[in-house]
Amino acid sequence: MKKVKEKKIEEMSIDPAVQEILQLASEKGYETVWDRLNSQSPHCKFGLNGLCCKNCIMGPCRITPKTTTGVCGAEADTIVARNIVRGIAAGVAAHSDHGRAVAILLKEVACQENKDYTIFDTEKLKAVATKLGVDTDRDIHEIAKDVAEIALKDFGKQDDKPLKFLASYAPKKRLERWLDLEKKLYSETDKKTGVIPRNIDREVADSMHRTTMGVDHDPLSLLIQGVRASLADGWGGSLIATELQDILFGTPRIRTIMANLGVISPDHINIVIHGHEPILSEKVVEIANTPDMQKLAQEYGAKGINVVGMCCTGNEILMRQGVPVAGNELHQELAILTGAVEAIVVDVQCIYPALGKLAKCFHTKFISTSDRAKFPGSLHIQFEEEHANEVAKKIVKTAIEAFPKRDKRKVHIPSFKSEAVVGFSNEQLLKILGGSLKPLVDAILAGDIKGIAGIVGCNNPKVKHDYYHVTLTKELIKRDILVIGTGCWAIAAAKAGLMRIETQELAGERLRKVCKALNIPPVIHMGSCVDCSRMLTLAGAIADYLEADISDLPLVGSAPEWTTEKAVSIGTYFVASGVPVHLWPAPPISGSPKVVSLLTQEIKNLLGGYFFVEEDPIKTVDIMEAIIQEKRKAL
Numbered sequence: 203m204k205k206v207k208e209k210k211i212e213e214m215s216i217d218p219a220v221q222e223i224l225q226l227a228s229e230k231g232y233e234t235v236w237d238r239l240n241s242q243s244p245h246c247k248f249g250l251n252g253l254c255c256k257n258c259i260m261g262p263c264r265i266t267p268k269t270t271t272g273v274c275g276a277e278a279d280t281i282v283a284r285n286i287v288r289g290i291a292a293g294v295a296a297h298s299d300h301g302r303a304v305a306i307l308l309k310e311v312a313c314q315e316n317k318d319y320t321i322f323d324t325e326k327l328k329a330v331a332t333k334l335g336v337d338t339d340r341d342i343h344e345i346a347k348d349v350a351e352i353a354l355k356d357f358g359k360q361d362d363k364p365l366k367f368l369a370s371y372a373p374k375k376r377l378e379r380w381l382d383l384e385k386k387l388y389s390e391t392d393k394k395t396g397v398i399p400r401n402i403d404r405e406v407a408d409s410m411h412r413t414t415m416g417v418d419h420d421p422l423s424l425l426i427q428g429v430r431a432s433l434a435d436g437w438g439g440s441l442i443a444t445e446l447q448d449i450l451f452g453t454p455r456i457r458t459i460m461a462n463l464g465v466i467s468p469d470h471i472n473i474v475i476h477g478h479e480p481i482l483s484e485k486v487v488e489i490a491n492t493p494d495m496q497k498l499a500q501e502y503g504a505k506g507i508n509v510v511g512m513c514c515t516g517n518e519i520l521m522r523q524g525v526p527v528a529g530n531e532l533h534q535e536l537a538i539l540t541g542a543v544e545a546i547v548v549d550v551q552c553i554y555p556a557l558g559k560l561a562k563c564f565h566t567k568f569i570s571t572s573d574r575a576k577f578p579g580s581l582h583i584q585f586e587e588e589h590a591n592e593v594a595k596k597i598v599k600t601a602i603e604a605f606p607k608r609d610k611r612k613v614h615i616p617s618f619k620s621e622a623v624v625g626f627s628n629e630q631l632l633k634i635l636g637g638s639l640k641p642l643v644d645a646i647l648a649g650d651i652k653g654i655a656g657i658v659g660c661n662n663p664k665v666k667h668d669y670y671h672v673t674l675t676k677e678l679i680k681r682d683i684l685v686i687g688t689g690c691w692a693i694a695a696a697k698a699g700l701m702r703i704e705t706q707e708l709a710g711e712r713l714r715k716v717c718k719a720l721n722i723p724p725v726i727h728m729g730s731c732v733d734c735s736r737m738l739t740l741a742g743a744i745a746d747y748l749e750a751d752i753s754d755l756p757l758v759g760s761a762p763e764w765t766t767e768k769a770v771s772i773g774t775y776f777v778a779s780g781v782p783v784h785l786w787p788a789p790p791i792s793g794s795p796k797v798v799s800l801l802t803q804e805i806k807n808l809l810g811g812y813f814f815v816e817e818d819p820i821k822t823v824d825i826m827e828a829i830i831q832e833k834r835k836a837l
């Protein structure tokens with residue numbers, strides 16, 4: 203294979219902290235994700251186009267102009283659709299398992315079987331209960347038990363009724379549209395096809411069943427199942443995760459945090475928490491801050507303990523506790539390369555297995571904690587909710603004990619860090635707006651806010667790190683489009699200083715005026731990936747307020763540096779909820795013109811949303827603005 207030419211460091215990332223550490227890595231010979239990408243390039247074209255099937259052992263089969271079917275007779279359309287649906291299902295499974303863990307914990311806390319956690323936010327508990335139709339005039343433990351049970355039922359019920367969370371949270375018109383489509387698809391195809399999710403686990407299982415060898419071969423039928431599964435994520439698993447986490451750990455409030463590798467401290471014991479579930483990260487933060495642990499750290503010669511976040515679990519603890527964040531997806535190896543990290547503690551999702559080998563080059567303990575995520579080279583300390591305090595203590599102590607082994611000659615911490623205003627839960631937004639959506643809706647109707655763009659998703663070494671996130675964001679606010687978002691985008695925006703109040707000056711005149719009046723930045727951090735559900739419910743609330751459907755509103759979405767299967771699920775549930783969504787890099791569907799046209803055009807008539815793919819960020823904003831203008835005309 204042809205060797206691709208190596209990228210220059212400036213082409214790899216726009217983040218100066220990243221560039222600095224990459225320079226160091228290249229001088230000292232440490233391997234990073236960019237090197238491995240280089241070794242894997244050029245990538246297999248069959249995989250890139252979605253044309254490789256290995257769903258049975260008559261294969262693997264690849265589709266070429268000469269060989270147009272697999273051994274079983276499956277054509278390109280079927281293979282491409284099956285592959286993408288499997289990706290969605292995996293994403294749904296990941297987010298929803300996260301939600302399930304929170305629901306189980308809430309039930310245990312409610313039944314007072316778990317005493318290491320508490321019901322922190324009773325106001326949120328009552329709000330969620332009211333939405334679900336649970337009687338709130340009782341002891342909070344009884345209310346919490348009912349809420350948890352409803353959530354758990356959404357994972358396990360066997361009837362064909364919509365998920366209770368979806369039915370209770372989705373806006374009226376959208377629900378009607380899904381039900382209509384459900385009926386339409388019922389009569390046109392078989393009885394079991396529809397868009398309304400029945401049970402979160404079942405939609406994952408159904409997706410796996412129908413994509414296995416010899417089951418569903420119709421691309422539309424397959425993609426509709428992908429849509430149904432994705433809705434079980436957005437209005438199911440992810441929503442459950444967000445709402446129940448708020449109950450257990452508190453609804454985010456506005457606060458200022460610091461972001462980038464510069465938050466790693468030269469004099470403290472640094473613990474990086476990476477992964478997704480606040481059940482772990484909240485505990486580590488809490489225990490590390492106890493006087494006992496801080497004292498122990500001092501006995502070991504450190505000034506104290508500095509816990510910092512990374513990726514989505516970083517988003518969770520910055521939103522709720524104001525914990526600084528060391529970076530997004532592509533920072534995980536770079537944090538270790540600073541030489542000043544005593545422990546990188548992980549649970550599930552987006553964790554590179556490469557951390558095991560890299561940590562061994564330093565004194566860093568790479569601590570895995572989840573029974574479903576083990577790594578070569580990690581120190582496994584199993585996290586158990588029922589002994590959370592004890593396990594968290596063990597984790598923090600392990601980090602403290604690593605401190606004397608830190609090699610001062612290897613320490614290199616970039617000084618870059620930026621301030622960011624974060625913590626915009628919908629509850630906080632409403633509070634800023636004076637308790638009603640009216641001022642926001644009025645600003646949209648008047649054109650002071652031309653529209654709202656939600657940007658989400660990962661980093662990907664295939665694209666210049668943070669470049670798309672940051673360029674898109676700056677260009678959108680310049681055109682009076684408010685930007686909200688989650689995930690690694692949010693960390694990119696925070697690092698780039700776009701979440702400071704001063705960013706108002708980069709916004710168009712009309713958006714600037716609105717942000718000044720509300721004293722908020724024009725770039726809004728709404729949380730982690732599961733908190734995309736906050737954006738869904740915000741869109742839903744605006745729709746209900748206007749007695750409209752989400753697809754009538756001037757909203758657009760983007761995942762401009764996406765990596766994971768979870769991002770495919772997120773993109774799909776936004777499309778299925780009526781929002782046009784931009785993607786870059788292109789998803790692996792180009793091998794089937796049929797699937798491409800279904801997802802970029804035909805789906806618009808069915809659900810109102812659709813995907814579009816564009817590499818250039820400015821052209822992307824042109825398209826987004828055109829979509830917004832079109833919707834505004836119809837408003």
Ligand code: CUV
Pocket residue numbers: 478513514530531551552658659660661688689690691730731732765766768769
């Ligand atoms: Ni869950 S899914 S790389 S941490 S946003 Fe970041 Fe967000 Fe993608 Fe992963």
Ligand code: SF4
Pocket residue numbers: 255256257258259260261262263271272273274275276281414415416
């Ligand atoms: Fe090949 Fe069909 Fe088996 Fe896929 S399911 S590997 S296309 S024979």
